[in-house]
Amino acid sequence: MKKRNVLTWVAAIATVFATMIASSACYFWFYQPEEPKSLSDK
């Protein structure tokens, strides 16, 4: 149960991060992986 909670938190933080980056031109520094289709805002 505890492990599941930690994973839920990690997933939530990662999703917030991904959504924040989606509206920008690129990642914070040099590497830019392929953007997931569900976040794409070309």
Add this chain to the structure above:
Amino acid sequence: MAEKIALQLNYDEDKRAVIAYGLTAMIQMVTIFASITTIGLILHIWYECFIIYMSVGIIRKSTGGAHSKSMQGCIVVSVLSITGLSVISRYALGFEINVYANLLILFLVFTIGFIVFYLRVPVDSPNKPIIKSEKIKRLRKQSFILLAVLFVISFILILLAVKNNRFYSLAFSIRLAMLWQVLTLTKTGIQLLGKVDAGINAIFELG
């Protein structure tokens, strides 16, 4: 890791991809920050490193710029550029100079920044193309606002340097961050960084 999380929480492929994308960004940011903090504390350039890391990172989110083909290439180029520019800022430029000369350099650097931003922003990448005209307009507007904010911060730091010498180096850090970001927006800069990135990736592949 994203695979594991998606499996445990019964997420679909879309959610897994979003988590992987977010996790990659977080790992990249934390790794670069931890590396520059370690080197910065050893070489007494932590403030310069932090200013350059934040300035370039925040501007890039609006302007885009040259990209690395791999995570390891990105981390090596980022850490080397941040610490290299910080060393130059602290130990080669961070000395007392005439306030008017300092302000003249500020105007020159930001004029170059303004021209390159006007001509090139936003510079997208194949992995995140920017096509919508509204998005281009928004990113351009954000870029010019950030340019103005950094100009004002640099101006204040230059004035503070008159009272405390430590600010000479911090003021130069922002100007060097601006010049570095300008370089990554130009075609020459993109080609140059592409070659450096290819070299780093070749070394990693050999290892």
